[in-house]
Amino acid sequence: MKKNVTVAVVGATGAVGETMLKILAERAFPVGELHVLASERSAGGKVDFAGRQYVVQDLATFDPAGVDIALFSAGGSVSKEYAPKFAAAGAVVIDNSSAFRYDDDVPLVVSEVNPDAARNRPRGIIANPNCSTMQMLAALAPIHREAGIERINVATYQSVSGTGRRALEELGRQTARMLNFQDPQPEVYPVQIAFNVIPHGGDFLENGYTTEEMKLVSETRKILGDDSIQVNATVVRVPVFYGHSEAVHIETREKISAARARELLASAPGVEVVDERAPGGYPTPVTHASGQDPVYVGRIREDISHPRGLALWVVADNIRKGAALNAVQLAELVIGE
Secondary structure: OOOOEEEEEEOOOOHHHHHHHHHHHHOOOOEEEEEEEEOOOOOOOEEEEOOEEEEOEEHHHOOOOOOOEEEEOOOHHHHHHHHHHHHHOOOEEEEOOOOOOOOOOOOEOOOOOOHHHHHOOOOOEEEOOOHHHHHHHHHHHHHHHHHOEEEEEEEEEEOHHHOOHHHHHHHHHHHHHHHOOOOOOOOOOOOOOOOOOEOOOOOEOOOOOEHHHHHHHHHHHHHHOOOOOEEEEEEEEOOOOOOEEEEEEEEEOOOOOHHHHHHHHHOOOOEEEOOOOOOOOOOOHHHHHOOOOOEEEEEEEEOOOOOOEEEEEEEEOOOHHHHHHHHHHHHHHHHOO
């Protein structure tokens, strides 16, 4: 493994960027030199890393020469403009946006599912999947390898942190207003999110699905390397601060029992099974996932409506495993080559 790696974190002042810095320190990533980058608006501020403070630099004026690893979490438009410049200067870019996920010459990688794909990066860019796809496939990959998955029907219950800091603030503000019988005044979401659920994430498409739902379709097929897998997704935003949950129903090519699926998941990297058939014997965002690294799986059972069906409940912290942790794990794969 390489030592003294020069790392740039782009979008360092955002929720994911801050978590990337925290995880780099927690995992003792061999950072020799660190550059924390953001927009001109945030430049000049300071962020903490490993007990030191670093001044935020303006991405627009930064020279990427000498950077080994660039972790991007600043949105698709920023990635499209700057990621190729960092790659051209010799950095391996690990991008958290959707800018490159569907490009054939950019690998889309979940560290526990298809790590070998990270080696083939002709453009010097590796894409991080959508947070919902990532946690789902960490759970489904071992089942797919054993029995083959024909169809996935998934409903996601996504926390507001996936929308960003303003959404976190909106949920907190609306909760206080509703408790005082005041108008919730939605701004980030089209309707109030406090004490509500919103069956909408992303932009609506002509087929009636949303862009967030179609990500689950395209990304699943690319990561698992199987375009025959059918995916039907419904994205729901829920009044939870951190942690996405998913009700996942699958149909496999070969019959697999719930007991065997439980065995596979218990030994799967990055997965923790919480599956007691008793009150509280299942994972939830607050009691298990928030602030934690694993993908938690529970409610594992055979689908009584299909002879080769399984049902699972999958929960993970969307900011940590769903974004920042996987990016750092991909960086570890790169420097370990």
